[in-house]
Amino acid sequence: MSAPPRRALFSATPPRVCAIAGSDSGGGAGIQADLKTAQALGAYGLSVVTALTAQNTRGVSAIHAVPPAFVSQQLAAVRSDIAVDAWKIGMLADAAIIAALGEELRSGDGLGAFCTACALKSAHAAHAAPLVLDPVMVSTSGSLLLTHDSIAVLVESLLPLCTVLTPNLPEARQLLRHARSSTSTAQASSSTATPDDPLSTLRSLIDAARELCALGPAATLVKGGHHVMRRAQIEEGLRELGVRLKPGFAASEGPAHAGPFAPASALTGAEVSHGSLALEGAPAADLTLVRTDGQPWSDVLRRWYATGAQSAKDDPDAVVVDVLYETAHEQPRYTLFIKPHIDSSATHGTGCTLSSAIATYLAAGLSVREATGLGIAYVQASLARGLPDLGSGPGPLNHASNVCPRGVLAPSALGSATDRVPFCARLIANSLRDWQGYTQHEFVRQIASRMLPREAFVWFLKQDYIFLRHYARVWARGAASAVVGRTFADIALFAGMAGAMANEAQTHVRLCERWGISLQELELGTRESAATLAYTRYVLDVANGGDALDLLAATAPCVLGYAEVGLWLASQRSAPKQASEDEAAYEEWVETYAGDEFQEVVRKSIESMEQRAAADTLSPMRVARLQQIWNAATRLEIGMWDEALDPRLRREIVDAEQ
Ligand SMILES: Cc1ncc(COP(=O)(O)O)c(N)n1
Numbered sequence: 269m270s271a272p273p274r275r276a277l278f279s280a281t282p283p284r285v286c287a288i289a290g291s292d293s294g295g296g297a298g299i300q301a302d303l304k305t306a307q308a309l310g311a312y313g314l315s316v317v318t319a320l321t322a323q324n325t326r327g328v329s330a331i332h333a334v335p336p337a338f339v340s341q342q343l344a345a346v347r348s349d350i351a352v353d354a355w356k357i358g359m360l361a362d363a364a365i366i367a368a369l370g371e372e373l374r375s376g377d378g379l380g381a382f383c384t385a386c387a388l389k390s391a392h393a394a395h396a397a398p399l400v401l402d403p404v405m406v407s408t409s410g411s412l413l414l415t416h417d418s419i420a421v422l423v424e425s426l427l428p429l430c431t432v433l434t435p436n437l438p439e440a441r442q443l444l445r446h447a448r449s450s451t452s453t454a455q456a457s458s459s460t461a462t463p464d465d466p467l468s469t470l471r472s473l474i475d476a477a478r479e480l481c482a483l484g485p486a487a488t489l490v491k492g493g494h495h496v497m498r499r500a501q502i503e504e505g506l507r508e509l510g511v512r513l514k515p516g517f518a519a520s521e522g523p524a525h526a527g528p529f530a531p532a533s534a535l536t537g538a539e540v541s542h543g544s545l546a547l548e549g550a551p552a553a554d555l556t557l558v559r560t561d562g563q564p565w566s567d568v569l570r571r572w573y574a575t576g577a578q579s580a581k582d583d584p585d586a587v588v589v590d591v592l593y594e595t596a597h598e599q600p601r602y603t604l605f606i607k608p609h610i611d612s613s614a615t616h617g618t619g620c621t622l623s624s625a626i627a628t629y630l631a632a633g634l635s636v637r638e639a640t641g642l643g644i645a646y647v648q649a650s651l652a653r654g655l656p657d658l659g660s661g662p663g664p665l666n667h668a669s670n671v672c673p674r675g676v677l678a679p680s681a682l683g684s685a686t687d688r689v690p691f692c693a694r695l696i697a698n699s700l701r702d703w704q705g706y707t708q709h710e711f712v713r714q715i716a717s718r719m720l721p722r723e724a725f726v727w728f729l730k731q732d733y734i735f736l737r738h739y740a741r742v743w744a745r746g747a748a749s750a751v752v753g754r755t756f757a758d759i760a761l762f763a764g765m766a767g768a769m770a771n772e773a774q775t776h777v778r779l780c781e782r783w784g785i786s787l788q789e790l791e792l793g794t795r796e797s798a799a800t801l802a803y804t805r806y807v808l809d810v811a812n813g814g815d816a817l818d819l820l821a822a823t824a825p826c827v828l829g830y831a832e833v834g835l836w837l838a839s840q841r842s843a844p845k846q847a848s849e850d851e852a853a854y855e856e857w858v859e860t861y862a863g864d865e866f867q868e869v870v871r872k873s874i875e876s877m878e879q880r881a882a883a884d885t886l887s888p889m890r891v892a893r894l895q896q897i898w899n900a901a902t903r904l905e906i907g908m909w910d911e912a913l914d915p916r917l918r919r920e921i922v923d924a925e926q
Pocket of ligand 1: 289290291292297298299321323358359404406407408409413615616617618619620
């Protein structure tokens with residue numbers, strides 16, 4: 269039997285995701301959240317309603333459970349006609365509904381329209397439609413959404429069918445209590461945890477995910493949202509677990525498969541590292557860390573974020589960890605998703621939305637780990653852009669966070685630094701290798717280690733002096749252009765940037781003077797090199813042919829990259845000692861770029877780019893073109909430092925102006 273063809277998100281034949289859940293009249297959770305999520309992510313949503321709730325942002329005032337036979341009828345109606353690509357189960361209300369569902373799901377073709385075996389761990393697992401189960405028990409507002417006597421039935425009849433089980437911490441505790449009260453699972457467990465484990469450490473989250481998998485699901489995602497941790501605790505927890513990791517970046521583990529409307533803060537650009545974990549008494553497992561908590565590639569963004577922090581709400585060290593444990597591989601594997609804590613009151617519907625997002629990505633053919641990572645990224649973006657003022661109580665997250673007639677999300681004041689500069693974050697994330705090749709260039713490293721030959725630095729300074737002159741022309745061109753400089757604010761910004769270049773060039777004049785190179789020699793004795801010529805004329809070309817956003821995308825790698833390099837070099841300074849003449853000169857150069865004045869210029873320029881990107885109806889093609897411009901400028905930066913380091917690469921092309 270061959271696997272059915274994949275259906276692509278946002279295509280004319282979208283994947284079909286069926287939610288079996290309760291209705292939330294307030295629209296933030298339940299079936300309403302499930303359908304909105306499927307739609308926002310490009311799938312087709314179907315529903316089997318298990319209960320009606322009278323609910324608003326203040327709470328649940330009444331629950332009307334649907335008769336079990338009618339739940340079965342809805343399910344039968346859907347399945348007799350439509351081949352479902354993924355299932356999501358949410359609120360189940362009571363044991364009779366669970367029993368009816370279990371029976372119906374096991375009947376006929378089971379979970380897969382193309383498969384007669386229903387259990388996922390069966391030989392036909394590859395063909396069965398995946399099922400994500402969110403064990404909804406109590407609403408955020410405190411109402412009981414599952415009767416107490418239902419847990420045993422839920423565990424027995426539905427957990428073995430799950431591809432992914434997604435409990436939050438209170439739900440995980442309930443299920444663990446059930447698991448640990450049964451002797452057989454208690455024996456199988458190697459956990460060090462007590463029955464009422466608060467699940468407040470990395471170790472206990474990891475143990476919980478593994479133990480819950482022993483109840484039947486192929487994978488379990490324990491969601492840590494109810495317990496905010498500090499980054500220091502994470503480092504401590506990883507040390508205690510004896511985790512060793514090879515660092516690296518997941519340049520490809522991103523939205524490529526997820527269509528043009530993948531969340532802007534998707535996995536791409538996350539810091540991903542792999543290793544292994546051997547816990548006493550437990551099988552050896554692969555371990556992957558997916559970190560979106562720091563911006564590993566941008567000290568500048570992190571600094572802006574930290575200095576803009578007004579309250580604990582903005583605490584950049586507050587993180588949340590979700591632990592995924594998967595059994596369906598040669599060796600079991602854990603993935604830890606470590607993400608910034610978003611301190612928003614608009615969290616209603618988070619669990620429903622995440623499980624539906626995972627089901628949607630699974631329906632599109634992504635792996636459990638990819639689907640989970642992208643689902644988490646969608647929820648993070650939806651929380652950062654939540655709807656706290658919808659009613660008088662805590663509002664829902666914003667399911668349409670990624671649905672806008674624009675190619676780029678609007679910056680959000682909540683969330684991580686990347687949510688504040690979503691366009692810039694995306695440009696960097698999509699060019700991570702080049703971005704690192706540039707901001708961590710050997711030239712920069714040699715400045716840090718004080719090994720850079722003076723000759724290489726002087727070559728660079730002279731070329732950069734010419735570069736700045738052309739760059740000032742680029743900005744001035746923007747100010748003078750009818751397309752770019754349309755308002756006084758625009759003209760002032762662009763003319764101001766031209767002035768900033770002239771200021772920056774004065775550092776070069778001063779540094780050259782230190783080494784006895786006169787202004788006259790700098791101006792008249794320097795030939796423009798091939799790398800400088802290529803870079804400056806490319807950017808001028810973009811400025812001549814494009815609008816303000818083109819110009820800002822072409823100049824941003826230089827502006828942001830130097831701010832990045834400046835901050836990094838400043839952080840590498842060793843204890844003050846008697847600096848040599850060259851070291852003092854390098855220090856002055858570093859101070860120019862690490863200093864507040866330059867950082868402020870950079871911030872203005874990047875924020876201007878973000879505002880324009882968010883305000884413009886950018887098509888995917890336009891976004892791709894802007895990325896191409898950014899990539900070119902980043903690579904041209906690398907070219908200038910290559911030339912400075914290696915005299916064999918230098919080509920002196922244009923004689924100085926006389
Ligand atoms: C119909 C329904 N399903 C699920 C939830 C849980 O969502 P939350 O925990 O955000 O209140 C809910 N409140 N209502």
